[in-house]
Amino acid sequence: MKIILAPNAFKECLSAPKAAAAMAKGINAVLPQAEIREIPLADGGDGTMEALVSARNGEIVSIQSSDPLQRKIPVQYGLIDNGQTAVIEMALASGLWLLSDSEKNPLKTTTLGTGEMIVDAIERGVTSIILGIGGSATTDAGIGMAEALGYRFYDAQNEPVAPIGESMSKIKRIDCSDVHSQLKNVKIYVASDVTNPLLGPDGAAPVYGPQKGATPEMVQILEQGLQTVSNCWVSDMNVTIGDLPGGGAAGGLGAGLVAFCGAEIRSGFDLIAEYADLDHHLKGADLAITGEGKIDASTRFGKVPAGVLRKANAVHVPVIAIAGQLSGDVESLNREGMLALFSIANGPLTVQESMDNAAELISQVCGQIIRVYKGRS
Amino acid sequence: MKIILAPNAFKECLSAPKAAAAMAKGINAVLPQAEIREIPLADGGDGTMEALVSARNGEIVSIQSSDPLQRKIPVQYGLIDNGQTAVIEMALASGLWLLSDSEKNPLKTTTLGTGEMIVDAIERGVTSIILGIGGSATTDAGIGMAEALGYRFYDAQNEPVAPIGESMSKIKRIDCSDVHSQLKNVKIYVASDVTNPLLGPDGAAPVYGPQKGATPEMVQILEQGLQTVSNCWVSDMNVTIGDLPGGGAAGGLGAGLVAFCGAEIRSGFDLIAEYADLDHHLKGADLAITGEGKIDASTRFGKVPAGVLRKANAVHVPVIAIAGQLSGDVESLNREGMLALFSIANGPLTVQESMDNAAELISQVCGQIIRVYKGRS
Numbered sequence: 001m002k003i004i005l006a007p008n009a010f011k012e013c014l015s016a017p018k019a020a021a022a023m024a025k026g027i028n029a030v031l032p033q034a035e036i037r038e039i040p041l042a043d044g045g046d047g048t049m050e051a052l053v054s055a056r057n058g059e060i061v062s063i064q065s066s067d068p069l070q071r072k073i074p075v076q077y078g079l080i081d082n083g084q085t086a087v088i089e090m091a092l093a094s095g096l097w098l099l100s101d102s103e104k105n106p107l108k109t110t111t112l113g114t115g116e117m118i119v120d121a122i123e124r125g126v127t128s129i130i131l132g133i134g135g136s137a138t139t140d141a142g143i144g145m146a147e148a149l150g151y152r153f154y155d156a157q158n159e160p161v162a163p164i165g166e167s168m169s170k171i172k173r174i175d176c177s178d179v180h181s182q183l184k185n186v187k188i189y190v191a192s193d194v195t196n197p198l199l200g201p202d203g204a205a206p207v208y209g210p211q212k213g214a215t216p217e218m219v220q221i222l223e224q225g226l227q228t229v230s231n232c233w234v235s236d237m238n239v240t241i242g243d244l245p246g247g248g249a250a251g252g253l254g255a256g257l258v259a260f261c262g263a264e265i266r267s268g269f270d271l272i273a274e275y276a277d278l279d280h281h282l283k284g285a286d287l288a289i290t291g292e293g294k295i296d297a298s299t300r301f302g303k304v305p306a307g308v309l310r311k312a313n314a315v316h317v318p319v320i321a322i323a324g325q326l327s328g329d330v331e332s333l334n335r336e337g338m339l340a341l342f343s344i345a346n347g348p349l350t351v352q353e354s355m356d357n358a359a360e361l362i363s364q365v366c367g368q369i370i371r372v373y374k375g376r377s
Numbered sequence: 378m379k380i381i382l383a384p385n386a387f388k389e390c391l392s393a394p395k396a397a398a399a400m401a402k403g404i405n406a407v408l409p410q411a412e413i414r415e416i417p418l419a420d421g422g423d424g425t426m427e428a429l430v431s432a433r434n435g436e437i438v439s440i441q442s443s444d445p446l447q448r449k450i451p452v453q454y455g456l457i458d459n460g461q462t463a464v465i466e467m468a469l470a471s472g473l474w475l476l477s478d479s480e481k482n483p484l485k486t487t488t489l490g491t492g493e494m495i496v497d498a499i500e501r502g503v504t505s506i507i508l509g510i511g512g513s514a515t516t517d518a519g520i521g522m523a524e525a526l527g528y529r530f531y532d533a534q535n536e537p538v539a540p541i542g543e544s545m546s547k548i549k550r551i552d553c554s555d556v557h558s559q560l561k562n563v564k565i566y567v568a569s570d571v572t573n574p575l576l577g578p579d580g581a582a583p584v585y586g587p588q589k590g591a592t593p594e595m596v597q598i599l600e601q602g603l604q605t606v607s608n609c610w611v612s613d614m615n616v617t618i619g620d621l622p623g624g625g626a627a628g629g630l631g632a633g634l635v636a637f638c639g640a641e642i643r644s645g646f647d648l649i650a651e652y653a654d655l656d657h658h659l660k661g662a663d664l665a666i667t668g669e670g671k672i673d674a675s676t677r678f679g680k681v682p683a684g685v686l687r688k689a690n691a692v693h694v695p696v697i698a699i700a701g702q703l704s705g706d707v708e709s710l711n712r713e714g715m716l717a718l719f720s721i722a723n724g725p726l727t728v729q730e731s732m733d734n735a736a737e738l739i740s741q742v743c744g745q746i747i748r749v750y751k752g753r754s
Contacts, residue, residue, distance in 0.1 A: 029708065294724075318752055330741055331406065339752045340745040345722035347671075347731070349701030354725045364707055366661030371717040372749045375695055 001029060001374065002035040002285045004317070006278060008292040009040075009047035010035035010324055010362075013355040016040030016047050017054035019362060023289055023322075026363030030370045037281045041290075043303035044191030044268020045091075045134030052130065053078035055276040061124075065093045065116045068109035068137040073098070077117050079265075080275070085128045086121035090114045090250060091135040094144075096212060104213030106139035107166035110301045111253050115148025118188070118261075118338050122180060128187045130271060131257065133250035134194075139209055139222045140165045141198070141229040142256015150179040153262060168225025174236040188263035191271045193303060196226060196248035198226055198241055198255040204248035212251070226252050233259045269307035278311055287373065288312045288319045289366060293340060296323060297328030305338075313337050320373075322365055324354050342369060378751065379412040379662045380404060383655060385681035386417075386424035386667040387701055387739075390732040393417030394425050394431035396739060400666055404741030405748045414658045420680035420719045421568030421645020422468075422511030424574025426455040427754050429464045429507065432653040433457035438501075442470045442493045445486035445514040445715070454494050457652070462505045463498035467491045467627060468512035471521070473589060481649050482589030483516035483599060484543035486627075488630050495565070496636075499557060505564045507640075507648060508634065510627040511571075512605070515585055516599045517542045518575070518606040518634015527556040528637060542628075545602025551613040565640035568648045570680060573625035573633040575603055575618055581625035589628070603629050610636045644683040655688055664750060665689045667745060672698060672718060674705030682715075697750075699742055701731050720744060 001244040005027075014022070027034055039055055039070065042048040053060055058080030059250035065075040078087035084319045091097065093113030096104065114131075121129055138144065140163065142155055147163035152175040154160055161167040164182060196202050205214070205222040229252070233239040239259045241247050246265040247255035257263035273279070282288060290308040295301060299310065305321045318339040326343040333341055344361035345354060381650060382404075384396040391399070397415035404411055416418055416432055419425040434458030442452040455464035468474065470490030473481065491508075515521065517540065520530055524540035529552040531537055536696040539545035573579050582599035583589070591599060606629070610616040616636045618624050623642040624632035627735055634640035642684065650656070659665060667685040678686065682698050689696045695716040710718055721738035722731060 030711075101695055195556065325722070327724065330723075331744065332408075334744075334748065340748040342719065342724045342742070342745055345724050345726070346707075346720045347700070347704065347722050348728040349722070352723040365719070367708065367711075368717040368719055369749060371711065372697065372746060373752075375716045375750075 001031060004037050004039055004285045004288040005282050006041050006288055006290050006308045008042060008302060009051070009062055010291070011046070011293040011335055012359055013293060013324070014358045016042060016051040018359060019291060022359040026365070027100060027368035027370050030367045031374060039276050039278055039281055039327045041269070041278070041304045041308070042272040044132040044271050044272065048191060048272060049076070049078040049087045049089050052080055052272060052275055056080035058087070063117070063120050066113035067098045068094050069099070069103060070110060070112060075113065075306050076116060077121065079124070079126070083124060084126060085130065086126045087130045088114070088117050088121065088132070090131060090133045090253065093117055094138055095135045096137040097135065106137070106209055106214050106251060107218055109138045110144030110164045111136070111138050111142055112144035112148055112163055114253070115145035118145065119148050119180060122182045122186055126186060128189065130189050130191055130275060132191045132268065133253055136250040136253060137212055138165065138253065139204055139212060139214065139227050139251030141168060141252035142260060143168065143229060145253060146260040147258060147262065151176060152178065158306055165225065165243045169203055169221060169228050171228055171232055176237060178353035183261060188257055188261045189240065189271055189344035190254055190257050190263050190265045191268035192245070192249040192265055193268050194249035194254070195245040197243035197245065198230060198247035198252050199223065199293045202248070204252045208251060209249065246295055269303045273307060273311065278327060282312050282315050282317050285317045288317050289322065290319060291322040293323065294325045294327070295323035295333070297330055297332050300336070301333065309337055320369060322362065324358065378408065381416055381658050381662045381665040382596055383412050383416040383418050383650050383665055383667050383685045385419060385679060386428070386733055387668070388423070388670040390670060390701065391735045393419060393428040395736060396668060399736040400743045403742070404743035404747045407744045408751060416655055416658055418646070418653060418655070418685070419573050419649050420570060421509040421649065425509035425568060425649060426453070426464045426466050429649060429652055430455035435464070438570055440494070440497050443490035444475045445471050446476070446480060447489060448745065452490065452494060454498065456501070456503070460501060461503060463503045463508065464507045465491070465494050465498065465509070467508060467510040470494055471515055471664065472512045473514040474512065479734060483514070483586055483589045483591050483628060484595055485541055486515040487517055487521030488513070488515050488519055489521035489540055490527055491630070492522035495522065496525050496557060499559045499563055505566065507566050507568055507652060508640070509568045509645065510630055513627040513630060514589055515542065515630065516581055516589060516591065516628030518545060518603050518629035519637060520545065520606060520631060522630060522633060523637040526560055526637065528553060529555065542602065546598060546605050546610055548605055551609045553614060555567055565634055565638045567623065567631055567640050567642045568645035569623050569626040569631055569642055570645045571626035571631070572622040574620035574622065575624035575629050576600065577606060579625070581629045584625065584678050585628060597747060622677045646680045648687065650684060658710045659689050659692050659694050662694045664693050666699065667696060668699040668739070670700065671702045671704070672700035672710070674707055675715070678710065679731035686714055697746060699739060701735065
């Protein structure tokens with residue numbers, strides 16, 4: 001029996017590789033002869049690096065980078081495919097989680113650190129980069145990231161401006177003369193499921209600015225700034241972003257990656273599933289088990305369980321999902337094709353107890369599921 | 378597919394018939410063509426009457442009886458097999474639950490009310506009685522019960538004594554001349570899993586007396602009283618109870634039923650399973666699902682899940698158990714033959730939430746289990 005274990009991370013509790021390992025442990029105890037494939041997944045957000053490094057037997061490198069306020073911090077990114085591909089999570093350098101509440105201010109923050117990670121990967125000789133861009137502290141259209149790559153930004157007085165949110169509206173000219181020579185040899189794939197455009201009422205500033213600390217006045221300033229940068233892309237770089245879906249992701253970093261790096265924006269799940277060879281592994285499998293921290297019938301599945309379901313059902317592989325918490329009308333999820341859904345809870349317990357014992361609970365319920373699955377006489 | 382649903386009650390939460398109905402609801406939604414048999418079970422304790430009345434489509438009768446302190450109270454018992462068999466729970470008339478803490482005193486309590494229920498059943502023409510005897514407030518060797526049936530107890534002065542615990546040691550003579558004329562036509566089966574004898578260090582008084590409110594001095598008095606009654610059984614009725622297993626059940630009511638009524642003490646689960654035709658229903662079944670409120674690997678199964686497992690495995694029917702709470706090393710229970718075990722919990726929740734939503738949670742998890750069971754392609 002070939003079984004594919006393809007969970008998302010159980011948020012704030014268990015990484016996807018650890019969740020997959022816990023599933024495998026429970027199944028192995030019941031069915032030692034099963035052919036098990038652990039394919040930890042992610043959707044481009046939290047856990048993307050760990051999932052892909054694990055799925056592809058890659059390595060993690062640690063470097064110095066800059067946080068959203070340009071303080072030096074240690075960060076990590078992954079290298080897979082014998083160092084050919086880097087897996088970078090923007091949030092590790094430029095994420096909102098790095099700031100205290102009083103520090104949250106997208107006028108002052110920058111994606112510089114993300115750019116420094118890209119530069120490090122480029123100089124190690126990667127030919128492609130997978131860049132997850134969830135959870136940013138920034139609304140800078142990627143000018144911080146671009147500065148690290150050698151782009152320079154000048155105001156009306158031809159003075160260089162700092163690559164932070166509030167500088168955007170002052171930019172008159174982008175200087176591309178000193179861009180990193182190896183950038184053109186690297187293909188960057190942006191993993192994002194945000195489809196907002198850069199500008200306008202659905203754009204980066206009004207939709208995501210407030211959660212990063214922007215007041216209504218700041219949102220106005222940021223919107224003008226994003227418009228200014230967008231105009232410069234046209235005038236100085238001959239790049240038109242327009243209403244490209246995902247351009248507004250990560251405070252316009254999505255658009256910035258396209259403009260400054262020729263990046264391609266992809267669905268996070270699809271990109272990671274592709275790199276994890278999910279389709280290949282699903283072929284000929286008897287069963288796939290996915291999972292995540294919460295599955296709520298009203299919000300349907302998260303991106304990973306839904307993606308696994310779609311891909312597995314396409315090749316007629318049944319899928320079972322497990323969750324720390326399973327809410328609402330579970331049967332409605334069955335109607336969408338999920339064979340079955342189980343909670344990992346073994347009785348009344350608190351969220352903390354569930355999280356503290358998640359690995360063991362996952363092993364246990366997966367063992368019991370497989371016993372039923374194989375035990376039909 | 379033929380599926381047997383044979384749960385115990387989920388204690389303080391859901392009766393066995395309601396638990397079975399919840400299981401059926403969840404399975405029906407998935408597999409409307411399944412041949413489902415709801416066989417609610419019990420072990421002779423709480424829920425015995427409701428389970429058997431439901432399993433055998435019986436009826437419940439309400440009568441006036443006496444509580445352990447001889448106060449009039451309404452009680453119920455079941456009639457099954459077209460009124461041929463009564464199902465009586467001693468605790469409904471003579472249970473500890475009827476007394477406040479300050480009222481608990483086995484010197485003063487009596488099984489009179491249980492006897493009144495037996496008389497009522499006899500006079501309705503039953504030919505057999507199933508009598509569950511868990512949870513008594515009494516240690517009276519069944520003299521209260523016997524008094525209701527027409528037995529009379531006299532002291533050394535040939536004065537009648539009240540049929541309560543403290544009277545036992547005063548009894549010199551049992552008068553059997555006025556015993557209910559139809560008693561001999563009725564077979565009484567005592568459902569009990571207590572194996573303690575009437576007398577001695579493992580007997581009714583020292584082992585169960587304290588939890589009924591007996592002080593060490595009372596235990597001495599009760600032990601002497603039980604011994605006195607036992608002697609009278611030999612001298613006046615030619616009945617020797619000796620160390621009959623179960624004689625000490627329910628404060629010696631076990632022995633009293635044997636002595637006064639010619640009753641037979643049976644394993645509670647086996648007796649109820651027999652009346653519920655469990656063996657018959659299991660034949661040719663594809664799956665049995667049992668369950669109870671708590672399943673703890675350290676204490677193994679409760680009597681009902683363990684009994685269902687034993688009987689089902691004997692005819693090669695796989696068994697799945699569900700529980701409100703599943704504790705400890707579940708795999709050790711698998712090794713004892715249980716195909717699989719699942720909690721009904723759908724995520725972190727309190728005991729109260731689990732109990733409030735038990736029926737829905739049972740339906741849900743049973744539906745998901747059956748989806749896996751049938752869904753293997």
